[in-house]
Amino acid sequence: MxxxxxxxxxxxxxxxxxxxxxxxxxxxxxxxxxxxxxxxxxxxxxxxxxxxxxxxxxxxxxxxxxxxxxxxxxxxxxxxxxxxxxxxxxxxxxxxxxxxxxxxxxxxxxxxxxxxxxxxxxxxxxxxxxxxxxxxxxxxxxxxxxxxxxxxxLTDHPLLGGKQGSSANQLAQMELWFKDLPLSDLLDMIDDFDQEDMDFLEQSVKVNLKLAEYGLKHGPGLGTGQALERLVRQGLIKKDMIVAAKMLASAAADARMAGVKLPAMASAGSGNHGLTAVLPIWALRDYLEVDDAEVLKAVGLSHLVTGYVKAHTGRLSAVCGCSIAAGAGAAAGVTYLLGGSLHYIAGAIINLTSDLAGVICDGAKASCALKLSTAAGTAVQAALFALQGVSVQPTDGIVGGTLEQTTKNVGLLSTEGMVETDRTILKIMLEKHFAEY
CATH class of the missing domain: 3.30.1330 (60s Ribosomal Protein L30; Chain: A;)
Structure with a gap:
């Protein structure tokens, strides 16, 4: 359905x-x-x-x-x-x-x-x-x-069944439906956003932006975002679109991973996915002549693509979803905001996939800010490359003949190919914590 x-x-x-x-x-x-x-x-x-x-x-x-x-x-x-x-x-x-x-x-x-x-x-x-x-x-x-x-x-308790209006069964049905969608259908959905949806997308930006602002001001956790800002002030790096995206996403992750008592607007079941899917796109406002409505549509597309990729990779796996799923969403949203058509959006996602498919998930912790920084910067770079005609070809590695096939290949890598990797990561972590598996 x-x-x-x-x-x-x-x-x-x-x-x-x-x-x-x-x-x-x-x-x-x-x-x-x-x-x-x-x-x-x-x-x-x-x-x-x-x-x-x-x-x-x-x-x-x-x-x-x-x-x-x-x-x-x-x-x-x-x-x-x-x-x-x-x-x-x-x-x-x-x-x-x-x-x-x-x-x-x-x-x-x-x-x-x-x-x-x-x-x-x-x-x-x-x-x-x-x-x-x-x-x-x-x-x-x-x-x-x-x-x-x-x-x-207790079979009729009001707490049963998860958040109101949703259930595990509904999500499973949606993910099955998602898997068969072409990217063109996701792009067409942008035209279906009504004012209520736009207000909700704006709220997702505001919530995640508060975490980024806190991270830049206070430097909690690893302090990645604040370090990037400091490097810009020192003249050691220049603040361009890529660095701006890295700065916002990593600062928000610094705050969230440090336990700052501010919520994140999650995407596809993960707060860090939400930060990655939203903030790199918002960071581009200072570099482009676009109105906020177009930015919010790009954010909406990012959420849709993030969910689409997660439907293939699974909710939890050995693959870093912030890199491969939310990163893909951000790449799609950035390309859309830069005026890219379906062809270029697909190319950007494939570029990012080819670049970051091997990033592992070794648990949530302060250093996730580094991965969000990488994902955010790579998303912008992948979009810029695609618009310059740089697109990884189907002859390369796990890249398929289409974006849809490439995403299926990533899902296969995640759900089957990296099962033993997941066990090994866990074994290493358990040994650190003096436990047995």
Whole structure:
């Protein structure tokens, strides 16, 4: 069945406070805690799949002053999170909840278990006195698929089913539909944006821009964006379109990965994807004579292409989605903004794919800012190259005869070719954290 552009945006673009994986853990824990007569627990046990583990282990949690860890995310969700806020579940967290969570961890009340099966999965079991509450998040980061209290499944609870108007089943149907679409259909959808859609796209820009502005002003995390700005001031590099895109995207990632308590407007289930899909396009406003409506249409196209590529690669994998999916979205949006037709947009995406297809995902952490910087700069470069007639040919590597075939090849690389790579990355990370897999 065909989906409208409004339905796609509703399912694919949403605010998220903090890195998506620890937030999803906090959501599951908060959902389980909401079933108990009162806050607090004697025991919390957590099960996660390998990719949730990989992406959640090292990244800072918002509102905690730089704390990290799957156990901390679960404890915070259980002690102070609001599951009704979905991916902004940690918004109410304050010093009291952080202190209680630290105490729970120090007392050994939280245990983390790693599942061997891949596929997005989080299970939390809370015990408090005679009561036992369970919650499962699966398939999507915001999809609470199971709730139970004292062994009785709750099938009609309002928290079940993820964000309003969407479900894992609907998204699966949309992704199947997405996979068969030609790029021309995605480009045609730009004409379907109404004022409500444009207002929503403008909001996605404003939300992500606040993170970038914070990162440039304060230099949190790795400080990549601020370092780029400093290099410009020192005259060591020149601020052109490529550097401007790198600066905005990396500064926002610096702030988000450092746990700054500001939401990101996620794209295709990832806040960092949202930063990559949106900010490089917005950065070009200072270099082009374009009105904001055209910029917002380009942002909309970027979200659509990001979701299209993610439908092929999967939500979580060994491939860096910020590079290969959101980077492709940004390349498409930049090319559109520069006046490129379908031919050039396809060429830009292929250029970027050929350049960045080998970038691995080794979890969410401060150095993601470097990858977002690379993705943002490469997106602009890929577009400029395409418009100059530079386009990687089908004879090269994984590039196919068409953009659509190239994207299918990237999906095959991600879902089949890099499975063992994913296991090896996880093994290295687990050895660092003195665990066994």
């Amino acid at each position: 065909p989906f409208t552009v409004k339905e796609i945006l509703k399912m694919e673009v949403a605010p998220a406070l903090g890195c998506t994986e620890p937030v999803a853990i906090a959501l599951a824990a908060a959902a389980a805690a909401s079933l108990l007569p009162q806050r607090g627990f004697d025991r919390l046990e957590l099960w996660v799949d390998p990719n949730i583990y990989k992406n959640g282990i090292a990244v800072s949690i918002p509102g905690t002053g730089g704390l990290s860890g799957l156990d901390m995310a679960a404890a915070l969700g259980a002690l102070g999170g609001d599951p009704a806020l979905s991916m902004q579940v940690l918004e109410p967290i304050g010093e009291a909840a952080v202190s209680q969570a630290k105490q729970a961890l120090a007392q050994g009340k939280v245990k983390v278990n790693l599942r061997r099966e891949f596929g997005l999965y989080i299970k939390v079991v809370l015990s408090a006195g005679e009561d036992r509450a369970e919650a499962v998040v699966s398939e999507l980061h915001d999809n609470i698929s199971y709730l139970a209290l004292n062994g009785r499944e």
